[in-house]
Amino acid sequence: MSQYRSFTDVELILKLRQGDVAAFTEIHTRYYGLLYRHALQRLGDSEEIQDILQELFSYLWDNRETNQFETSLPAYLYTAVRNRILNVYRRNKLKYNYFDSLQSFINNNSSEPDENIRIKQLSALIEAEIAKLPSQMRMVFEMSRKSNLSHQEIADKLGISVLTVRKQVQNSLKILKVKLKSYFFITFL
Numbered sequence: 001m002s003q004y005r006s007f008t009d010v011e012l013i014l015k016l017r018q019g020d021v022a023a024f025t026e027i028h029t030r031y032y033g034l035l036y037r038h039a040l041q042r043l044g045d046s047e048e049i050q051d052i053l054q055e056l057f058s059y060l061w062d063n064r065e066t067n068q069f070e071t072s073l074p075a076y077l078y079t080a081v082r083n084r085i086l087n088v089y090r091r092n093k094l095k096y097n098y099f100d101s102l103q104s105f106i107n108n109n110s111s112e113p114d115e116n117i118r119i120k121q122l123s124a125l126i127e128a129e130i131a132k133l134p135s136q137m138r139m140v141f142e143m144s145r146k147s148n149l150s151h152q153e154i155a156d157k158l159g160i161s162v163l164t165v166r167k168q169v170q171n172s173l174k175i176l177k178v179k180l181k182s183y184f185f186i187t188f189l
Contacts, residue, residue, distance in 0.1 A: 009073040016064045024064070028057055031074065035081050042085050047152060047162070052084045129179045133172055140168040 004012070004026040015023030032053060039049040056077070060067065069076050130138060140158070143149045144165075149157070151165040158165075 013069060013073060016060075017067075019064065024057075024061055027060070027073070031077050032057075034074075035077055038078060039081050039085060042082075043088065047150065048088060051166075052081060052088070056080050056084065126176070126180065129176055130172075132179075133175065137168045137172050137175075140165055141172040144169050 004015075004022050007015070007023070007026065009027075012023045012027050016027065035053055035056075036049060039052060040046070043049055043052075059080075067076075071079075130141065133141060140154055143154045143157070144151070151162045151169070154160075154165045155162045
């Protein structure tokens with residue numbers, strides 16, 4: 001393994017394309033800390049940065065045979081991290097815009113009686129669909145959304161990995177989206 005430390009980035013890329021796990025490990029060791037510090041200056045959320053880097057290195061391994069490194073390996077990695085950080089900013093902006101819009105609606109409090117009934121029905125429907133989720137998924141979802149716990153806190157409490165928590169939340173949101181889609185379609189006709 002120590003021989004890989006002396007390899008150039010070009011040599012590591014060639015070995016990586018051949019499926020050499022030790023070359024991948026050396027790339028990871030060589031650049032993870034640098035990329036982490038770079039991302040931390042721009043994002044500041046350690047958990048989000050770890051997710052970004054895990055996704056980046058998974059992508060690098062999964063696409064090792066087809067990746068084209070037009071520039072140097074560090075330039076490729078820094079650009080990939082920057083793009084993923086920009087995606088996080090976009091997602092957060094959409095989320096905050098939604099919450100601002102919802103807060104504005106709540107503050108106006110000019111709901112018609114019919115709208116109040118629809119809101120209560122929707123709340124009851126959402127609770128019913130949450131109750132139908134598998135028990136582990138429901139517990140993770142409720143800890144995330146109702147107790148406002150971070151993925152790390154949930155993982156620590158339940159003794160499972162953060163990735164498992166993230167997948168459980170994502171899967172429950174997908175299920176709820178499918179189940180509630182028909183209600184929204186009928187409601188807004």
